[in-house]
Amino acid sequence: MTEFVRRFGRHRRRKSPARNSSGRSEWHGWGIVVVLAAHLSIALLDGLLRGIGVFFLSWRDDFDSSAQATAAVSSILTSVYSFSVLLGGVMTKHCGCRTTGIFGGMLTSVGIFSSHWVKEIYQLYIAAAVLGVGQGVAFNAVTVAVAMHFKSQFKTAYAVAYAGGGVGGIAIPPLLQLLLEAYGWRGAMLVISAIAANLIGLSALCRPPRSERCLHAANTLEVQMRSSFDESVADGSNMRSEDHSVSDADFPEVGESGGERPANSTTDDFTEIDSIKTGSKSVKLTHPLRGFASAVGLDLFVKSYRFTLVCLSTIELGFASYGCSQFIIPRAESTGVAPSSTALLLSMYGVGLLVGRLGNGLLIVCRMSAETASGFCLSMAGVSLLLMNVDSYVSMALATFTQGLTSGAIYTIFIVQIRHYVGLEHFGVAVGLNCIFNGIGGLCGPLISGLLYDVTGSYKTIFYLLAGVYFAGALQTLFFPLLKRLEPGVENTEHR
Incomplete structure (x- = not known):
């Protein structure tokens, strides 16, 4: 009976949901x-x-x-x-x-x-x-x-x-x-x-x-205690300079070793510390761009090469996805499809987008890494744009659904990769930088696609170009393992 209880308990522990550091389920x-x-x-x-x-x-x-x-x-x-x-x-x-x-x-x-x-x-x-x-x-x-x-x-x-x-x-x-x-x-x-x-x-x-609120409260309390300690030290030094009748022995100081201040130390030590602090401030003032780069997350590009590659892939994704969305209906109408039927293509795109964003959870069941999943989705997005060049309404409907499915999944996967590469502390700034690159691709994609149509007069050329952009992004995912070995890494102070 005891052996049965032990095996049953081991089985239940193996099937238990993911839990955080406190032992409670995250859901x-x-x-x-x-x-x-x-x-x-x-x-x-x-x-x-x-x-x-x-x-x-x-x-x-x-x-x-x-x-x-x-x-x-x-x-x-x-x-x-x-x-x-x-x-x-x-x-x-x-x-x-x-x-x-x-x-x-x-x-x-x-x-x-x-x-x-x-x-x-x-x-x-x-x-x-x-x-x-x-x-x-x-x-x-x-x-x-x-x-x-x-x-x-x-x-x-x-x-x-x-x-x-x-x-x-x-x-x-x-x-x-x-x-x-x-x-x-x-x-x-x-x-x-x-x-x-x-x-x-x-x-x-x-x-x-709750863990983050407790950590924030602890950090706030630490800052307050440090500032009050600095004020008390400053008041004590002023007291000694004004009242010469008070001896240094009445105010034992703590040295670097943790013991009392040596008897042969003088007030020159305080002058030396002040000079060091003043020197550190001057160094910070001479490098204002370094603080600005750290505040807006520009240093993440040199600390995490994989994050840089994700941002580059985001430009290509925005270029291709925003570029093709402007020409889905014109491409369908050029083949003789009725306007009422072409509107359904955008509905198919929206349905695929919803399924793609929800279907990202299936990647966990398949135990597929985020890098592999992003490469697979980029390849499928390229194939879907090739289907847009087939003069068939069924193939166009399938292409728009697949385009929404893959683009919705890719955006979600990129966010997961960023969370893994930069950590929670830099996550908000990193998402902002990634969206900037998405905006750059979104601005350039429709403009260059429209210019290409003005030059060639063919919608098929546009979809061939955008499919090639997707395939180039899929090939870039092969460099993630190499960049992982080369990058210095981002200091992650996440509280686990």
């Missing part, structure tokens, strides 16, 4: 609330980002502007959103996830609310910039909040949270269309600003785990 308590809050926040952020094109015709007619000037609203929103994630990383590192997320939610709501009163198209550009800053800051805050609550199960947690982008991409655009038909675009903006204000409440739920 327990407030971590679930944080994942759900991040899921809904990303649904609002990505849904607004992808559904803003619903107002394109209304803006063009109301402001009597050209198509290029009207499309610039979406370009400004997308680029500022990508570039502002770095700002969110810096704020998260210094102010915490909850405060940063609330600030981002307020900016998002204010940016949409202010667009109700614009009279010129350039004023709408300013409102779009404010909206993009708020979205980027809020996105970084909820991403870091999930990383703080989940360590060994971060892949699954972030897949569930990031799947909100697919949900928002499917649900938000039809809602915006209904609001536009019911209230006009100005009235719709008022309603949307109230909906976006929910980001404030969702960000308020993203409190740090």
